[in-house]
Amino acid sequence: MPVLVASDLDRTLIYSAAALALTMPDARAPRLLCVEVHEAKPLSFMTETSAQLLTDLGDRAVFVPTTTRTRKQYQRINLPGPPPTYAICANGGHLLVDGATDQDWHAAVLARLSAQCAPLAEVQDHLTRTADPLWLRKQRIAEDLFAYLVVERELLPEEWVKELAVWAENRGWTVSLQGRKIYAVPKPLTKSAAVREVARRTGAGLTLAAGDSLLDADLLLAADRGWRPGHGELADAAWTAPEITALPERGVLAGERILREFLKASRLG
Ligand SMILES: [Mg+2]
Secondary structure (H helix, E strand, O other): EHHHHHHHHOOOOOOOOOHOOOOOOOOOOOOEEEEEEEOEEEEEEEEEHHHHHHHHHHHEEEEEEEOOOHHHHHHHHOOOOOOOOEEEEEHEEEEEEEEEOOHHHHHHHHHHHHHHHHOOHHHHHHHHOOOOOOOOEEEEEEEEOOOEEEEOOOOOOOOHHHHHHHHHHHEEEEEEEEEEEEEEOOOOOHHHHHHHHHHHHHHEEEEEEOOHHHHHHHHHHHOEEEEEEOOHHHHHOOOOOOEEEEEEOOHHHHHHHHHHHHHHHHHOO
């Protein structure tokens, strides 16, 4: 039975320059591989060692990139290793099979959302009315499924985020703050539901997962074993659960450690 490895990407396996968190002297820094170019500029990185580990993992397990990114944002990432058969985008809203979205899966997700939570328009309207231009840089809709804001983090009042989270909770939505982005995502739109579907299709015997943010909590809980880095929303909340290992590493080196753990566990599985 294959081992399924479902991992978040941003700040779990791949890192922007601002998120690398390198602490050693520059002369001893690991060599980095750029895995994403955006508007002709390098945007995301992993260590060269991580690149080799990910390639090895792809030969040994069913590796499923599992991201909140839109399909378009995902598709500009150029990960090392064999191209994944399955990828999960839009926090579970799209299941890509050989790069193409599975329409049946998407239709089932839309049906679940319309039955179980407030519509996106209501959330979008609330965001438009309450976000302050003082700290709001961009307001975006992702794949017609959820909303996110790009904010000036130093100017963002903590209280506003807390109030938004309560307002959203009452309407069946979750709020997640990651770097300069605030996500508002329907609760029924989960990475774990899509991962369960991939596990069903592949007949996986063991599911491993990793992630750093609140949107990864359900993914970690659904896995047989999981890892979270020493940075990020889950670490800040000291979030933990049985079968979940909280790693001490932060930044791009946490990505390397997570891949080592995936490889080790998939050898055992
Ligand atoms: Mg992440």
